[in-house]
Amino acid sequence: MAFVRRWVFFTLAPCAVLALAYLPPRGVTSNGKSVFVGQSQHATRARQHAQALAEEWRNADAAVRLLEDRQRVRRDVTRSSPTIVFRGATLPPRAVRNVETVMDSVWRALGLGETKVRVTLVIELQRPTGSADSPTPLQDRVAYLTPDSTDRTTCMASLPAGPYWTLVILGKRDARHEGFGRFAQWLQAGLGPCAFYAAYGTPGRPVGSWLAARNWDVGLYLGSHGIAGERFSSLDLMGNPSSPWYWDRVYAFPAATVACLAGRPSGCRAAVLAGAPEERTIPIPNVVLVERRWWRVQNLLPGERYLGDVARTVGRDRFLSFWTSGQPVDTALAAALNRPVGEWTADWERGFVRPIRLGPTPPFGAAVIAMAIAVLVLTVVAATASRRQVR
Amino acid sequence: MRAILVLLAILAMPSAMPGQQRWERQVQERVQRAIAAVGTSSRPAVVTRSGMLNTDEEASFRTTLVEHVSYAIVAVCDDDCSRLQLTLLSPSGSDIAKERNSESLPTLHFTAETTANYGIRVVMEGCRWNPCWYAIAVVPLRKLPS
Numbered sequence: 001m002a003f004v005r006r007w008v009f010f011t012l013a014p015c016a017v018l019a020l021a022y023l024p025p026r027g028v029t030s031n032g033k034s035v036f037v038g039q040s041q042h043a044t045r046a047r048q049h050a051q052a053l054a055e056e057w058r059n060a061d062a063a064v065r066l067l068e069d070r071q072r073v074r075r076d077v078t079r080s081s082p083t084i085v086f087r088g089a090t091l092p093p094r095a096v097r098n099v100e101t102v103m104d105s106v107w108r109a110l111g112l113g114e115t116k117v118r119v120t121l122v123i124e125l126q127r128p129t130g131s132a133d134s135p136t137p138l139q140d141r142v143a144y145l146t147p148d149s150t151d152r153t154t155c156m157a158s159l160p161a162g163p164y165w166t167l168v169i170l171g172k173r174d175a176r177h178e179g180f181g182r183f184a185q186w187l188q189a190g191l192g193p194c195a196f197y198a199a200y201g202t203p204g205r206p207v208g209s210w211l212a213a214r215n216w217d218v219g220l221y222l223g224s225h226g227i228a229g230e231r232f233s234s235l236d237l238m239g240n241p242s243s244p245w246y247w248d249r250v251y252a253f254p255a256a257t258v259a260c261l262a263g264r265p266s267g268c269r270a271a272v273l274a275g276a277p278e279e280r281t282i283p284i285p286n287v288v289l290v291e292r293r294w295w296r297v298q299n300l301l302p303g304e305r306y307l308g309d310v311a312r313t314v315g316r317d318r319f320l321s322f323w324t325s326g327q328p329v330d331t332a333l334a335a336a337l338n339r340p341v342g343e344w345t346a347d348w349e350r351g352f353v354r355p356i357r358l359g360p361t362p363p364f365g366a367a368v369i370a371m372a373i374a375v376l377v378l379t380v381v382a383a384t385a386s387r388r389q390v391r
Numbered sequence: 392m393r394a395i396l397v398l399l400a401i402l403a404m405p406s407a408m409p410g411q412q413r414w415e416r417q418v419q420e421r422v423q424r425a426i427a428a429v430g431t432s433s434r435p436a437v438v439t440r441s442g443m444l445n446t447d448e449e450a451s452f453r454t455t456l457v458e459h460v461s462y463a464i465v466a467v468c469d470d471d472c473s474r475l476q477l478t479l480l481s482p483s484g485s486d487i488a489k490e491r492n493s494e495s496l497p498t499l500h501f502t503a504e505t506t507a508n509y510g511i512r513v514v515m516e517g518c519r520w521n522p523c524w525y526a527i528a529v530v531p532l533r534k535l536p537s
Contacts, residue, residue, distance in 0.1 A: 114413055116471075116520060152443050152522040153412070202445050202521035320519055324446055 011377050018370050019362075058141075063287040066122070066145040066156045073120050075154075080114045081107035082157075082191070086169075088125035095171055099123070099187075106188045110222055115198040117147055119191060122158045126166040144193050144216075144288040147202055155194035159187075188223050193288055195222035196307065204324040206332065212282050213275030217297065220290065220304040224312060233302030234295035235352055250356065257299050260345065263355030269330075269342030272306070274299045276329040300345070302352055309348060310337065414469040414524040415441070421467040422526035425496070429463040429530050441526035444515035451480070451512035454529055456503040461532040464499040466513055468525040473517035475525060480510030491516070500532075 043051070069085065076083045081104045086096070103121070107113075145156035167173040168183060188195075193216045196203075203211065211219055226233045238249050250258055256274065259267020291297050300306055310333070311319040318336045325332035330341055337344045349355075362370070418441060426437055438454050456462060466477045477497035479487045487509075490497035503509070515523055 116412070116414065116522060147522075149448070152445065200520065204446055204521075324519060324521055326447065 007381055011374075011381065014377070015370065015374060018366070018373065059287075059289055062141070062143045062158060062289065063145070063285065066143060066158055066287060067285055069120065069122055069158075070145060070151060070154055070156050073122075075118060075120070079104070081112070082119035082121045082194075085120065085122045086125060087122055088127045089166075089170065091170070095169060098171075099169060102184050103187055106184050106191075109184075110188070110191075110195060110199065112195075112198055116201050117153055117155050117194075117197040119155050119157060119194045119198050121187075121190065121194075122156065123169070124158060124160045125169065126161060126163045141292055142190060142192060142290045144290075146193065146286045146288060147197060148282075148284045148286060150284065152202065155197040157191055157194045159190035185223075185225070189221055191222070192216070192220050192290065200311070200320055200323045204326055206276075206325065206327065206329050207323055208282055209278065209280050210273075210276045210329045212286065212288075213278045213280055214299060215290070215297075216288050217294070217299060218272070218303045218306040219308075220294065222308045222311075223305075224308070226302075226305075233352060234298060234304055235302045237295045238301070241356070252296070253301070254299060257301065258356075258358070260300060260349055261353060261356050262358045263346050263350060265340070265342030265346040267342075268300075268345035268349060269340070271300045272333070272341055272345050273330050301349075306345075306348070313337070412524075414443075414471070417469050418467055418524045418526040422465070422528050425465045425467055426528050426530055429465060429498075430532065437531070438529040439526060440511075441524065443522040443524045444513070444518070445521040445523075446515055446518045449512055449514040450525075451510055452527075453508050453510050455506065456501070456509045456529070457531075458503050458506045461500065461502045463530045463532055464501065464511060464527065465530065466497050466525060466527045468495050468515070468518075469523050471518055471520040472515065472523035472525065473519060474515075476514040476516050477527070478512040478514070480512060482507040482509060484510060 073083060073085050079100070081100075084096070084099055084103060140160055140162065142160065143158040145158075147153060147155055161169060164173075165183070165186060191198075193211075196219050199222060202208070226236075238246060240246065250261065253261075254271070254274070256267045256270035260271045294304070295301075298304070310322075314322075314336045318338075322332045322336035325335075327335075333341050422439055422441070426439075440452050442450055444450055464477065464479060466475050468475050472495050474491070474494050475497055476489065476491040477499055478489045479499050479501055481487050488499050488501060490499050511527060511529070513525055513527060515525065
């Protein structure tokens with residue numbers, strides 16, 4: 001009996017070892033450690049506190065500056081496209097005209113003309129670092145001030161240019177080599193929610209509340225191309241599915257987002273309607289601050305273009321019915337899509353990514369090797385057993 | 392006579408102000424036409440207010456109505472507005488009359504029994520593309536014999 005137990009142990013133990021070695025960590029939650037760590041996680045408590053305070057100050061400062069700009073900036077009534085204001089440096093008139101020309105073509109490409117809600121784009125050119133007694137102003141986050149009851153017809157966008165685009169705008173980099181196409185894409189992406197306000201006006205209360213609850217992650221980009229290139233979307237930022245960090249990135253998203261990536265309509269529905277049941281009061285002023293790494297906090301991938309794609313699919317009239325509807329978001333969206341939200345979204349998702357496989361599925365190669373070893377072990381056991389002689 | 396009044400009103404219309412949006416001009420033209428259409432004694436003067444509202448938002452203002460004068464209170468809105476509600480409020484704030492059946496051109500007729508400060512409230516019940524512009528005119532028609 002002890003002999004049989006030993007054989008069973010020696011058969012199963014290698015199988016267990018192989019399973020541990022080969023089965024990928026699917027179906028488990030992320031350990032929270034990511035290879036995409038840009039900042040040291042070992043700051044002291046005092047430093048973390050100081051950084052948090054500086055972050056709050058930057059956010060408040062950005063909101064105040066947007067409010068001041070909304071009051072101060074005089075609209076250019078001769079142009080239907082956004083009024084552009086530059087901060088941080090005085091530009092020569094030619095540089096201003098160049099940017100305005102690109103913006104005019106972006107505006108036309110979006111199919112926009114005279115709009116009820118007008119957009120003012122504040123381009124923050126790169127400044128030298130601030131003095132030691134105050135944090136550097138917000139220079140790397142896009143911020144939007146949406147229309148409210150104090151000004152129903154202005155949407156403000158604050159777009160930090162960073163060192164690269166600052167040089168292009170100032171004419172210190174040759175635009176022929178940098179390409180106005182990329183500059184136009186950058187400007188178009190910078191319009192963010194303001195592009196939706198311009199195209200479709202102020203959303204009704206349910207849609208406005210839903211978008212505020214999820215920080216506009218499904219309405220960051222109105223254009224028909226990718227946010228940073230012809231077909232480039234937030235999905236591309238996840239990397240190659242064969243990379244070891246891909247699954248770590250996948251499981252950093254909420255369960256509904258992952259289910260939607262797997263092509264499950266119920267998951268897609270939950271991912272789209274996240275935040276919809278919350279009846280939240282939209283604050284005044286309503287400043288939308290887009291996360292630095294916005295693609296990591298999406299509920300839907302590539303969520304930044306979701307509403308833009310819905311609008312292009314259903315047409316202006318049906319999209320406006322959804323946008324201004326007083327009905328709950330799921331009802332209004334399903335009516336506009338003329339299909340259940342989950343089904344439509346699952347089809348939309350398949351247009352960008354092949355559905356991922358969920359669950360503890362072993363890779364094919366690992367399964368073959370494990371089976372081969374198991375067959376070998378069983379053959380050896382059977383051969384040994386057949387030679388045994390009972391005396 | 393009415394045709395002449397309409398013609399005069401159109402001629403007297405202010406030309407498009409620079410910076411005015413298309414929808415703002417639209418409601419200004421409409422309210423002038425409405426004033427001309429209902430006719431006015433022009434004493435006391437016509438009161439007009441305009442602004443913009445999103446769906447389900449409301450705005451109100453107060454105006455003095457003179458006793459024994461018959462008034463037409465007219466509200467107009469832009470092309471994207473589908474339903475506008477107009478309410479006349481007493482000086483104490485209670486509803487006197489409400490018009491919500493005329494979709495985008497609600498009109499109230501009222502003769503004040505006493506000179507007082509009355510309220511007028513407008514509710515944007517349907518706007519296809521927010522915000523929708525509206526304008527209200529309080530038009531004195533004639534003074535009734537006391």
